Amino acid sequence: MKILYGMQKPDEGTIAVDGEQAAFSSPADAIARGIGMVHQHFMLADNLTVLENVVLGSEKLYGIGGNARKKIKEISDRYGLGIHPDLLVEDLGVADRQRVEILKVLYRGARILILDEPTAVLVPQEVDALFDNLRELKSEGLSVIFISHKLGEVLSVADDITVIRRGTTVGTAIPSQTTPRQLAELMVGSELPTPETAESTVTDQPVVTVKNLTVYASGGIASLGELGAQPETATAGSAGAAPGADVLTEATTPGAAKRVLDDVTFTIHAGEVMGIAGVEGNGQTELIDALIGTRNADSGSIEFLGEDITGWATRKRRESGVGYIPEDRHRQGLLLESPLWENRILGHVTEKPNAKGFWLDIKGAQDDTRRIVEEYDVRTPGIDVTAASLSGGNQQKLIVGREMSHSPKFLIAAHPTRGVDVGAQAQIWDRIRDARREGLAVLLISADLDELIGLSDTLRVIYDGKLVADADPATITPEELGSAMTGAATGHLEHHDSDGVSGEDQDR
Amino acid sequence: MKKFNKERVLLAVAGPVIALVLAIALTSIVLLASNRNPFEPYVLMLQQLPYSDVQVLIINQAAMYYIAAIAVALGFRMNLFNIGVDGQYRLAAVMTAVVGANIGLPAFLQIPVLLLVAMFTGAFWAGIAGVLKVTRGVSEVVSTIMLNAIATSVIGYVTLANVWGVQVGNNMTTGVMKKSGWFPGINLGSDVGDIYGMVFVAIALGIGYWVVLNRTRFGFDLRATGASESAAAASGVDAKRMVLVSMLISGAVSGLAGLPLLLGDSHTYSLDFPAGLGFTAIGIALLGRNNPGGIAFAALLWSFLDKASPALDYATPVAYEKEIATIMQGLIVFSVVISYEAVRQWGLRRQQRQVGAELAAAAAQNTKKEVAA
Known part of the structure; x- marks a missing residue:
């Protein structure tokens, strides 16, 4: 993928575009050849309009004024993208932002589109809309390379499937003649893993009790203001929220800041996995931060094993048994340029086997890293390589291994299998299930609804900082969950009774 | 592997x-x-190396560079840019000189007291920047640069004749320090000179720096913060405390940077006390990759360029600048x-x-x- 887009050079082999051999030394070369890429993480400037974002970097094509606007409208109409060039990007939802990314690529004259896991951030209804867009592009004669680990999506949208495993092509398939199972077997080399938990292990012993937890958008950030915490705060609240959601902000708040977490209350018991569904940017990040202690709660309390930990520092929480699989492993889970064994120490520097009193126990940490590499099947030539040189899945396995090695009592698992190949995914699920059987309480936050439904014992839906709905994972479907994620449904997500969690009414 | x-x-x-x-x-x-001639100057400078007196000069100068660069490197390792080493070591040297001139304890007490005074002064001066950063979010780059200027003024005040200054000729000094506070060196003969005793303190500092950074929990937290602020925060490092503590340590170390000269040779702080060491140290820490061995090499190289270059002026038949x-x-x-x-x-x-x-x-x-x- 990186090679196709000119970000990396191939060591061997050739690329032919329209039957002509091509060599790319930079993304600009790829763009010149008509190849465009839509990244998994959007590369848009929030405080600029759609028009400005689209012309940024290719001002020469159609100028920056009326011509460009006309061109954008033309593309938008032709492919049914429905984008208005003068809206601010920060006012757009995730799905619209993705369409802006696609438009950006088309604007630069791409005939071949690469989409990298485009559905990871979308709810099912939005995925369908995206697929309609893609079919539209296809009918206009464009080629689309759609990269995804979700089998159903690939089967429904693709005309031709190529399966890649560990860097080599392991097979090709034609969707109409292939079942998900066959495809999965190609991908994993064995049977399809499912995230289903066998029997309930939920006990009545509460591990984590969160009461009326509220966090405001500004302030209460534990880290230093200058050191980069701010942009996150600025975008997180608005990323997926529908316009008009700000009305909910009450004037009683100091400085009238937006509540990014609003009166969140829940209890997780030993042996319970509580899943939180929601479109990204609806308060998940803040919830995680408040639980791990990198952000202070503005009001409300967090109780852990009967102790009030609301005021505890992150380190004390981690020492006392809160495990943490962070959302963004590169930013929060790893020191990318440090060797694996130093990464094994990260987060547990005060604990055995990493430290003896004031001193680091380097040998202990290295030995234990070898154990983790072995037990969790982290594919690496050794423990002295940097974390950056491992693939995402192996990095994640290392993190899971590290957190599980300290036998946590409460695990915050944010997107534990994001960007992880199917084989590693199954392993990670197994680990979480095993620990749950032994009485671990898990807060699972994921954009993968199948994972949420399959792994959770209870499900909650977060929308605009509130827990607006709950559901029984045994009966709920991804589509039903999806409608609650956009705020369309609240309360208990079943046919009859509605003992809503938050009691807040926010129908639109 | x-x-x-x-x-x-x-x-x-x-x-x-x-x-x-x-x-x-x-x-x-x-x-x-x-x-x-594009090569002759190097030859001329290298020809200076075999002379013992040049060697002693190089080593003594390198010790000062080394201490200052260790102070800078400490900050670098956690992405703190302590540009204030310059003000910290000069202020520390003045205070040490004043205390040394006015208090006379036996040597085994006097020297530790002087070292403590220097470290405390340096830490205090750097600590101001640390507190500002932690409480008000002021960039340490800005505050330490300003503190350098303020330090110059404070030094000017301290060396006034009616404060602690003593006029010698047309030079303002802080008076000659009591003999018990002179750090004994290694005398290599009258035509060669002394190797400052503080050179060994510098070496010990380098070892301490390595041990703390690579073998202690504190060092790990510090390096983690430098490598990834966000990962360190998630791992439980208290960023504010870390900033303050490393600023204080960096300041304490830089407080020692002027002492090799002060305790080993000049025994008074005067207007011609070297300035700008702190800025040179930034380059040295960079070249040495914040590694104690690398910094030692860089400090020696810098010092060699300093001490061997005057010979260029007197070269025959062609002099170089x-x-x-x-x-x-x-x-x-x-x-x-x-x-x-x-x-x-x-x-x-x-x-x-x-x-x-x-x-x-x-x-x-x-x-x-x-x-x-």
Whole structure:
């Protein structure tokens, strides 16, 4: 993928575009050849309009004024993208932002589109809309390379499937003649893993009790203001929220800041996995931060094993048994340029086997890293390589291994299998299930609804900082969950009774 | 696995070597452009090396550079840019000189007291920047630069005749320190001079720096913060406390930077006390890659350029300007920044590729075995 887009050079082999051999030394070369890429993480400037974002970097094509606007409208109409060039990007939802990314690529004259896991951030209804867009592009004669680990999506949208495993092509398939199972077997080399938990292990012993937890958008950030915490705060609240959601902000708040977490209350018991569904940017990040202690709660309390930990520092929480699989492993889970064994120490520097009193126990940490590499099947030539040189899945396995090695009592698992190949995914699920059987309480936050439904014992839906709905994972479907994620449904997500969690009414 | 260790060393050395070669090449170009012999100045400077008195000068100067650079490197390791080393060590030297001139304890007490005074003063001055950063979010770059200027004024005040100043000729000094506070050195004969005793303190500091950084929990937290602020916060490092503590330590170390000269030779703070050490130290810490061994090498190199270059002025038959050494120092800093970044990125990519290749090879072997079985 990186090679196709000119970000990396191939060591061997050739690329032919329209039957002509091509060599790319930079993304600009790829763009010149008509190849465009839509990244998994959007590369848009929030405080600029759609028009400005689209012309940024290719001002020469159609100028920056009326011509460009006309061109954008033309593309938008032709492919049914429905984008208005003068809206601010920060006012757009995730799905619209993705369409802006696609438009950006088309604007630069791409005939071949690469989409990298485009559905990871979308709810099912939005995925369908995206697929309609893609079919539209296809009918206009464009080629689309759609990269995804979700089998159903690939089967429904693709005309031709190529399966890649560990860097080599392991097979090709034609969707109409292939079942998900066959495809999965190609991908994993064995049977399809499912995230289903066998029997309930939920006990009545509460591990984590969160009461009326509220966090405001500004302030209460534990880290230093200058050191980069701010942009996150600025975008997180608005990323997926529908316009008009700000009305909910009450004037009683100091400085009238937006509540990014609003009166969140829940209890997780030993042996319970509580899943939180929601479109990204609806308060998940803040919830995680408040639980791990990198952000202070503005009001409300967090109780852990009967102790009030609301005021505890992150380190004390981690020492006392809160495990943490962070959302963004590169930013929060790893020191990318440090060797694996130093990464094994990260987060547990005060604990055995990493430290003896004031001193680091380097040998202990290295030995234990070898154990983790072995037990969790982290594919690496050794423990002295940097974390950056491992693939995402192996990095994640290392993190899971590290957190599980300290036998946590409460695990915050944010997107534990994001960007992880199917084989590693199954392993990670197994680990979480095993620990749950032994009485671990898990807060699972994921954009993968199948994972949420399959792994959770209870499900909650977060929308605009509130827990607006709950559901029984045994009966709920991804589509039903999806409608609650956009705020369309609240309360208990079943046919009859509605003992809503938050009691807040926010129908639109 | 061993291979990756070896490779690390290779990468660590490649950066400075490339930088030095580049700097020498660029200096030669400058010489050529001004119609001079592009190589002779190096020869002339190297010819100074065998002289014992030059060696002593180099080592003594290097000790001061070394201490200051360790102070800078401490900050660098956690992404703190302590530009205030300059003000911290000068202020610390003044205070130490004043205390040394006015208090007379036996030597075994006097010297530790003086060291403590210096460290405390340095820590205090750096601590102001630390507190400002932690409480008000003021960038340490800005505040330490300003504190440098304030330190100059404070020193001016302290050395006033009606405060603690003593006029000697037309030089303002702080008076001669009591003999018990003179740090004994190693005398190598009257025509060679003393190696300051503080040189050994500098070496001990370098060892301490390495041990604290690489073998303690605190050091790990500090390095983690430098490597990734967000990952460190998630791992439980209290960023504010970390900033304050490292600022204080960095300041305490830089407080010692002026002492080799003060306690070993001048025994008074006067207007001609060297200034600008703190800025030079930034370049030295960069060249030394914040590594105690690397910094020692860089400090010696810098000191060599300083002490060997005056000979250029007296060279026969053609004299060269001794500023060639200054040009070279500037070019070294310049090329260091470029070459390190290039080597770092190249190294990361290379390792990624190697790991990929090794894993692919292992996977291929596995499948072959499977097929065979």
